[in-house]
Amino acid sequence: MLWVVAGVVAFVFLVTMEIVARHYGLPGPMTNQAREVIVAPTSGPLLYAGLALMMVVLTWRQRAIAVAVALGIDVVFVLVRWAVDAKMSFGNGALWVILAYAFIAVTRRTGRERVLLLKGVGLGLLLVAGHKTGDTWLLITSKTRPAVLDPYVATADHALGNPSWVAGRMVAATGPIGSHALHLVYGQLPLAAAVFALYQLRKVAVERRFPGHHLVRTFLVIGLLGPVIYMIFPVAGPVFAYGAEGGHWAAANLWPQTAPPIGAPHKMLFDEVTPRNCMPSLHTAWATTLFIHSREASRILRFAGTFWLVGTLTATLGFGYHYGADLVAGVVFALTVEAAMRSFDRGWDRSGIRLVSYGAIVFSVLLVSYRYLPLEMARHPWVFGPSLLLAMASVVYGYVRTTKQWNPKAVPAQQPEPQLVQV
Secondary structure, X not given: OHHHHHHHHHHHHHHHHHHHHHHOOOOOHXXXXXXXXXXXXXXXHXXXXXXXXXXXXXXXXXXXXXXXXXXXXXXXXXXXXXXXXOOOOXXXXXXXXXXXXXXXXXHHOOHHHHHHHHHHHHHHHHHHHHXXXXXXXXXXHHHHOOEEOHHHHHHHHHHHOOHHHHHHHHHHHHHHHHHHHHHHHXXXXXXXXXXXXXXXXXXXXXXXXXXXXXXXXHHHHHHHHHHHHHHHOOOOOHHHHOOHHXXXXXXXXXXXXXXXXXXXXXXXXXXXXXXXXXXXXXXXXXXXXXXHHHOOOOHHHHHHHHHHHHHHHHHHHHOOOOOHHHHHHHHHXXXXXXXXXXXXXXXXXXHHHHXXXXXHHHHHHHHHXXXXXXXXXXXXXXXXXXXHHHHHHHHHHHHHHHHHHXXXXXXOOOOOOOOOOOO
């Protein structure tokens, strides 16, 4: 019943996004996804990541057949596109195989096997649909929020030492090699999440059931709730509001050479193209979630989780996509959502309610401070800077301490008592 309700809610949400996008004269997430059955996909790796997630419910033989069929279909599409001189891309085969297994689940499976296969198909499609829906959300933010609050966040960021300006100069000093490497880490975060999710779901085919909580669930909820905050607190980002990317809409061309001067902030009109997708930093939230889930994996995946977190934080600041204040809010947001998802899985108790409530309160206080106390924060950085970091650290500490209590403790094996043997 829970999966049925979730499916209905997801369908209604996608239809709503489709209607809103049509209102602004653009295709919505459902249309864009349906087009990729034939037209060149925008992200082939993402479609194959969705196929990989779907295949966690299949046997190894079925996986080999699915991959072979997907690659074969893609070869045909590539040859046709090459013959007609169309845009070259790949990924159609992966989408065809996912849809084929949805048809198989409905027509050739029954009972628990049908439910399990539909869950796998739904997981793969949700990864792809979530990306399409995110694009529509960003369109909505740019169309419905003409004014941005960048001057408020930029002023508050003085309390943290303007980290985006510092990181921007550091990335520029690394040259094209460092920039390309960070772009790869930043852009392939969904693919990295799929790899970690595959590790967590590797036993599904054998156990014939999904674990109660895994990475994909938190990723999807973060992607669903984050854009709502974008609508409440619209921010474009330093490279747009204070850099060359903003064009004539920018307040000044200061990033990353010169930090903006401290002054009374005000709302700033901006274009209807740039997404208002900074507060909180969802890339930071996703990378934080990836790091959390990698702690229970192998050593290589733990290293990879740490690498992706550090690389994502560096990229978000170094490319001017986010302010330091966005990252602090993103970490708190991620831990709060992760705590809520884990509490939902294990059953709500006092410790879970307390942790989620505390995280939500800290997150709200951060947003209120950025909006109404930025000038005071900039004028007293040695007070507010450590306070912001301390607030974030308190949520991190609360999460670690609470979740340690939730983890099952290993019971030491009882040693058999010595027995007297009659000789």
